[in-house]
Amino acid sequence: MRNHALTSALLFGVSILCPLNAELQKDRTDAVIAAPASHTVILENSRVRVLQVTIPPGVTEPAHTHAWPSVMRVEAPQPLTYITYSEHDGKLVEAKRVELPMGSLGKTEWMGSEGLHAVRNRGTSDYRAIRIELKPGSPTNDQER
Numbered sequence: 001m002r003n004h005a006l007t008s009a010l011l012f013g014v015s016i017l018c019p020l021n022a023e024l025q026k027d028r029t030d031a032v033i034a035a036p037a038s039h040t041v042i043l044e045n046s047r048v049r050v051l052q053v054t055i056p057p058g059v060t061e062p063a064h065t066h067a068w069p070s071v072m073r074v075e076a077p078q079p080l081t082y083i084t085y086s087e088h089d090g091k092l093v094e095a096k097r098v099e100l101p102m103g104s105l106g107k108t109e110w111m112g113s114e115g116l117h118a119v120r121n122r123g124t125s126d127y128r129a130i131r132i133e134l135k136p137g138s139p140t141n142d143q144e145r
Contacts, residue, residue, distance in 0.1 A: 029116060034064035038119075042130075051131040055080075060120035063092055068133040070111050075130060077103040078123025085116040092116070 031039040031051065038061040043050040049068070055061055057078070063085050080100045085092045102123065111131075121127045 029063070029065040031064040031066055035061045035118075037061070039064075047135055049133040049135065051133065053127075053129040053131055055119055055121040055127040057121050057124050057126065061118050063116050063118045065116055066111070066114040066131075066133065068135055069113055070131050070133040071108065072111050072129050072131045073108040074103050074105065074128075076126055076128035077105055077107070078121050078125060078127040080127060081120040081122055083118045083120065085118070087116065 027033060032041055038053060038055050038059075040052045040054070041049060042052050053072075055078075060081075060083070063083075079102045082098045082100055083094060084096045086095045087093070099122075119127075
């Protein structure tokens with residue numbers, strides 16, 4: 001009887017954790033998880049996540065996604081290569097590669113959510129930007145600061 005109760009408790013625990021594990025699996029491509037060397041969280045609350053994006057010269061960051069729309073401000077522009085991917089039979093396949101010229105300092109733009117992609121810094125210095133991601137269903141009051 002005691003073994004049955006222990007087995008039941010373990011199965012119940014696994015059934016509760018399975019949705020959590022499935023949620024974590026969905027997030028495995030999130031920029032902070034998949035490309036932590038280039039995405040540092042500098043502020044996060046229920047409304048926004050603010051990222052410092054840094055890509056050293058000659059480096060291609062790992063493929064990742066951004067689930068939320070955002071505002072991005074370039075602090076240190078460099079020429080970049082933007083690479084998009086698709087997944088076929090569980091493997092990443094490069095779908096498109098776009099060479100971007102050096103942008104301008106302070107350039108600020110609206111960005112929608114982004115599918116699987118990577119960025120390569122073709123410049124001679126770090127590329128740096130601040131990305132403010134807007135979370136869905138954010139509260140409208142000013143309680144969080």
